[in-house]
Amino acid sequence: MPRILIVGGGYAGFYTAWKLEKHLRKGEADVTIVDPLPYMTYQPFLPEVAAGSIEARHSVVALRRHLDKTSIVAAKVTGINHANKVATITPIAGEPYEMEYDQIVVTAGAVSRTFPIPGIADNAIGLKTIEEAVAIRDRLMSNFDKASTLPPGPERDRLLTVVVVGGGFAGIEVFAELRSLASSLVERYPQITFEDTHFHLVEAMGRIMPEVSLKTSEWVLRNLAKRGAAVHLDTQVTGAVDGNIELSTGETIPSDLIIWTAGVMANPTVVRGGDLPVEERGRIRTRADLRVGTEDEIVEGAWAAGDVSAVPDLSGGGVGGYCVPNAQHAVRQAKLLAKNLVAVLRGEVPKEYFHKNLGAVAGLGLWVGVFQSGKFALTGPLAWLAHRGYHGLAMPSWERKWRVIWGWWNNFWLGRDLVNLETVQNPRYVFEEFAARPRPPQPAVTPPAEPRGATKADAAKADAAR
Ligand SMILES: Cc1cc2nc3c(=O)[nH]c(=O)nc-3n(C[C@H](O)[C@H](O)[C@H](O)COP(=O)(O)OP(=O)(O)OC[C@H]3O[C@@H](n4cnc5c(N)ncnc54)[C@H](O)[C@@H]3O)c2cc1C
Structure with a gap:
């Protein structure tokens, strides 16, 4: 097999x-998926x-619940030797080992791309994982708690600056979502006013959101300005040492919450740790039929899709002729890849990937959104509803769709969930404080030596005297 x-x-x-x-017949192939995480995010x-509008666990899909016929291995692939069709598997516990395969599908995604700016690696947080999203929310909410106990001053300002x-x-x-969350929080903290909170977005280019038209992006800028959020265009971050954000304009913004979202790059562990062909931007060179290789040369038995791959965009869109890294492509490429792989196993001809961009939709906090498809644009509450409608339905599996949509329904009636569980990072703090501990051993008392030749009666007298 x-x-x-x-x-x-x-x-x-x-x-x-x-x-x-779905496509493979019983016994036609054996499928293994290797990922250090037990879920798809x-x-x-x-x-x-x-922002607390979706419960963290609801926005991930448990692999073991939805993949019944696939073997799931909790590990990283740290090497691909395709010449010998062997991958190095580094499990989350235990020693690395080699796994042989006949067909490899590389879908290891992308990671945050940073630059060697002093302080960023130590002080900023990315937004690629569910853990980061949860930590961002907890940090903002804890900072509100801390700031509410402090008098006005630089430390309080730092805590309330994002x-x-x-x-x-x-x-x-x-x-925009965090601005929306902060505005809700202000209503619950009498000690903190709207003016006490500071939101800064730094963008190196002269505009935001290249996926939408300039007009739509300008609407977003105006909307954010109205909501008290500053956007610094044509500005670069030059330092973030000790949480002091330095800008190329000479401005310094002290902040306790710095979120880095300035780009992604194909997963370097998998790309560099293997012998599959890589293009100039560090992605796996992939053909339109999703096999690894070029138009003229196919790397047999190797496939790639999603952010880790450079798949030609036959619709004429994309950047530099390749599909842009987004979920729209990742999902559609994966669906075709599965069909093509089965076709190749059966000796049939695989099809080429063709997808014309559907447009873009973004949620910018409660009841604010933008939607753009070609020249058609929507802004405000209708676009926000379109965002929720699209993503609610795009979430894989009815089980997951139901949890997310039900959560939104609950929030609509009950309000945003403002619970902060940052202490989960130190779950033993109460137990440790009150836990009974064994008494420390007492130092042994050595009785003085008895005088030589003393009788029992003398010893009893000496004891009484002591
Ligand atoms: C905040 C945010 C918002 C976004 N919004 C949109 C949107 O509205 N619309 C849209 O189309 N796109 C959006 N995207 C982009 C979209 O989510 C990505 O393009 C998509 O997730 C790419 O899918 P992928 O399978 O290539 O990578 P991923 O979904 O990132 O999956 C990669 C997987 O590989 C695993 N992995 C990593 N290293 C290894 C290893 N060494 N061995 C084994 N497994 C490994 C990871 O754990 C992960 O599970 C957004 C992205 C972000 C971060």
Whole structure:
């Protein structure tokens, strides 16, 4: 039986496995998915998770619940030796080992791309994982708690200042969502006013959200300005040492919450740790039929999709002729990849990937959104409803759709959930404080030596005297 190894169980990996389960006949191939995480993350929901509009667990999809016929391995792939069709598997516990395969599907996604700016690696947080989204929310809420106990001054200002770096979709969405969360929080903290909170977004280019028209992006800028959020265009972050954000304009913004969303790069562990061909921007060179290779040269038995790959965009869109890294492509590529892989196993001809961009939709906090498809644009509450409608339905599996949509319904009637569980990072703090501990051993008391030749009666007298 051919062995199919899928590297990464995110969008593209999960959908590939899901669809392979559907297309493969019983006993036709053996599928294994390797991912250090037990779930696929629905990343477009991360800004709403950070803002508390979606429960963190609801925005991920458990691999073991939805992949019945696929073997799931909790590990990283740290090497691919395709010449010998062997991958190095580094499990989350235990020693690395080698796994042989016949077909490999590389869907290891992308990671935050940073620059060597002093302080960023130590002080900023990215927004690619559910853990980061949860930590961002907890930090903002804890900072409100701390600030509410402090007198006005620099420390209080620092706690109530949020800086987002990067004005792409992810950056603008999380920035606007957090602004919306902070405005809700202000209503619950009599000690903190709206004017006490400071929101700054830093973007190196002269505009935000390149996925929408200039006019739509300007609407977003005006909307954010009205909501008391400052956007610094044509500005770069030059330092973030000790949480002091230094800008190329000479301004310094002290902040306790710095979120870095200025770009992504193909997963370097998988790309550099293997012998598959890589293009100039560090992605796996992939053909339009999703096999690894070029138009003229196919790397047999290797496939790639999603953010880790450079797939030609036959619709004429994309950047530099390749599909842009987004979920729209990752999902559709994965579905076709599964079909093509089965076709190749059966000796049939695979099809080429063609997808015309559907447009873009973003949520910018409660009841504010933008939607753009070609020249058609919507802004405000209708676009926000379109955002929720699209993503609510795009969430994989009815089980997950139901949880997310039900959560929104509950929030609509009950309000935003303002629970902060930051202490989960130190769960033993109460137990440790009150836990009974064994008494420390007492120092042994050595009785003085008895005088030589003393009788029992003398010893009793000596004891009494003591
Ligand atoms: C905040 C945010 C908002 C977004 N909003 C949108 C949106 O509205 N619309 C849209 O179309 N796109 C959006 N995107 C982009 C979209 O989420 C990504 O393009 C998509 O997730 C890419 O899918 P993927 O499968 O390539 O990678 P991922 O979904 O990132 O999956 C990669 C998987 O590989 C695993 N992995 C990593 N290293 C290894 C290894 N060494 N071995 C094995 N497994 C490994 C990871 O754990 C992960 O599960 C957004 C992204 C972010 C961050």
